[in-house]
Amino acid sequence: MIEIKNLKKVWEDDGTSVLEDINLTIEDGDIYALVGRSGAGKSTLLRCINGLTSYQGGSLTVDGCEIKNLKDKELREFRRRVGMIFQHFSLLERETVYQNIALPMQCWKYSKEETDKKVKELLELVGLNDKMNAKPRNLSGGQKQRVAIARALTMEPKILLCDEATSALDPKTTNSILELLLEINQKIGITIVIVTHQMEVVRKACNKACILEQGRIADEGTVRDIFIKQPLSLRRLLGEEEIRLPKQGHNIQIAHMVNDIRDGELFGKMSKELDYVFPILDGKIQEYQGDSMGIFVINVDDDHLEVVTQYLDERKINWREMREGMNEKEGETAPCH
Amino acid sequence: MSLKNFTFAQICQMIIVPAFFDTLKMLLISGILSTVFGFVFGVILTVTEKGGLYENVVVNRILDFIVNTIRSFPFIILMVSIIPFTRLIVGSSIGDTAALVPLTVACTPFMARIFQNSFKEVDPALIEAAQSFGASKWQIVFKVMLKESVPSIISGLCLAIINLLGATAMAGAVGAGGLGAVALTYGYQNFNQEIMYSICVILIILVAIIQYFGDWIYKKLK
Structure with a gap:
């Protein structure tokens, strides 16, 4: 469970506020969407969850553990339990698919046999067995993101963070990635936090969502409720033309x-x-x-x-x-x- | 005794071939040394930069200043100005062993910049990804930054080695052996154009080989 209370973040160099008064709870097994326009602070909020960026006020706990208080080694240990995927996949271009997926396990000094077993299992899960020895540059965007998902899952994380993971993909590929995420969510019960500006991603994959506007939570709740209520923040986000009443x-x-x-x-x-x-x-x-x-x-x-x-x-x-x-x-x- | 009494083949055997190996030796040893030191300084320059893995502005500024200072010396001036340092290290300032010191000193900052620039080109998102799965700082340097920038490092090294070859020839003017010394003393000062131009040809071929080899490795690794 991720609990965020009164979280506040300002940029250290110029003191501008990025996030303010963020309160939300993400339950185990949720597929939670953080939506908002670019610059709303959603990616920053996501990075607070795994400590890639710090916050100045409030608290953010993952299973009761306050991220702010984690020291170097503890933070690294904590991150093993939190996988992350990115908009531009962030794969090592010179390594094969296999080596890319094996990298986290090599960093944590797992044995060769264990790594090999896990990598092959994950290749099976993401459906890329035949691409094991391919280099990322020979893969399509969707395949690259699958490799990134496999890499994020090597340490058997409890939480998967997705930073605009489908924003660089075409609609059909986006759907296949979302299906994969849903499948993983159901199979291993992993909590998924998705940062996106694509409302169709929220509609198709997420059960809860939070709309951020200028570093503050504008609306929060189940996706169903948000779509039924059509709050102003949602309408602003969708950029729909107001009908003339x-x-x-x-x-x-x-x-x-x-x-x-x-x-x-x-x-x-x-x-x-x-x-x-x-x-x-x-x-x-x-x-x-x-x-x-x-x-x-x-x-x-x-x-x-x-x-x-x-x-x-x-x-x-x-x-x-x-x-x-x-x-x-x-x-x-x-x-x- | 004049060189006129010998055939070109004999001159080659007596003077040019040993000089060639002296040059190779200087090139190889100072190349390796400056690559090692350059790597260390390149890594330090990269990780201590603002926003780097071990951000430390003071160390970064000092190192940056040293690198810039050494690089602004023309090699020949650098070589004579650090003679006391050379004596301190190898006990002499003449000969090709002594030349290794200024060659390494001159080439290291260049190498450091090559490593630094290559590391800079590594996508910061990759470093973030490595952090996201809990890689340590040194794992990020070696398993991500170094691995990803190898082709760029190779082409940079190739550039630096060719530069170094030029420096070894220049070192010949102030007491080091090698092809440069031969071209100057036996060729230029002795009005022996045959020797001078044949050494030029050898240098041209050497440069071509290094460049070709570098390109070949680059293509293989890319």
């Missing part, structure tokens, strides 16, 4: 799962049952870990606001009223069924 009536945003074909009947039914016809202003459906989530905006007049919201509340459907792009009145926060 009509001035009259009430604009209601509805987050609704549309997994079953009958789920799509919501508006038809509502209109019929309430005997009221309302315009749909916006609608989109996003995939989220096998679920399909619909986000719709409808416009309701003053007379019907109450019956409509009541109708939605009764069915435990998330809604909120939109006013000039700000979230004002929130509906029931219970997750969708």
Whole structure:
């Protein structure tokens, strides 16, 4: 478990604040996303977790162990339990795939037999048995990242940190890497922390997420909740154009799962049952870990606001009223069924 | 006795061939010594740099200053100005053993810069990756930085060795043996163009061989 309390970091040379008042908890087995725009401090926060960078205030504990207090040798020992992969793979270009994966074990002076066994096992896991003696420059981006994942797993870490690990890959390769990460997460129960600016990575792979804005946590929670609630930080991150909302009536945003074909009947039914016809202003459906989530905006007049919201509340459907792009009145926060 | 009494083949055998081996000996020994010292200083310069593995600005500045100072001496001036030091170490300032001292002193800072520059080119992300799996600082230097920069070091060494060859010839002017001394004393001062130009040809061939060999290793390792 990673517990971060009131974490604060400033750059030593000019004293500008990078991270402030960070509070979050990452449970064992989570796939946790740290998202935000570039410069939001997400990579720095990730590097605080394995002590690659220091922090000035607050506490960051991994399984009860305060990272700030670790001395040189203890820190190295600690890092054995935390694997890390990078945006540009960070492989030794002159070494073969095999040697790259074996490097951490050589540094920790494992026996040749042990190393050999482990490396071959991991090559199997990441599906690169046939590339054992290839050099990284002869591999594709996705294959390189697989090698990096294998290298990160050699010491059987409990936590895997991914720093923009899929940002340099095409969408299809990104998916295959995410599938591999999910597979590893399920197989060995490793906790994964993913830093990314790609929302589809969050949607496809992560169960919890935290949105960072200028070194502060803007929103945090399960990915499902974040996507249902569509907080301002998320909308800013996605950079979506604000739809033009009509001035009259009430604009209601509805987050609704549309997994079953009958789920799509919501508006038809509502209109019929309430005997009221309302315009749909916006609608989109996003995939989220096998679920399909619909986000719709409808416009309701003053007379019907109450019956409509009541109708939605009764069915435990998330809604909120939109006013000039700000979230004002929130509906029931219970997750969708 | 004049050299006129001998054929060119005899001169070759008597003077040029031993001088060639003297040059090779100076080149090899001072080359090895300066590579070793250069490596040590190169590593120190790299790790003590700001943001380096053992950040130490004072050590870095001092070493940087020494390297710059020695490198700013023309070799021939350096050689005569460190004669007392040479005497202290080898007991004499004449001959090819004595020449090893100034040759090594002159070449070491050059080598140090070559190592430093090669290490600098290693992607910092690689060092971070090595830290992320708990490699020690020395493992990072040897298993990551050194390993990754070998081709670049090789081409740098090749450059330095050719430079050193030039320096051995110059050393001939102030008492060291070798091809340079022969070209100057038997060739230039004796108005014997045959000797002088044949040594030039030998030097050209030597440089070509070193460069070719260096390129070949570079391609193999890259």
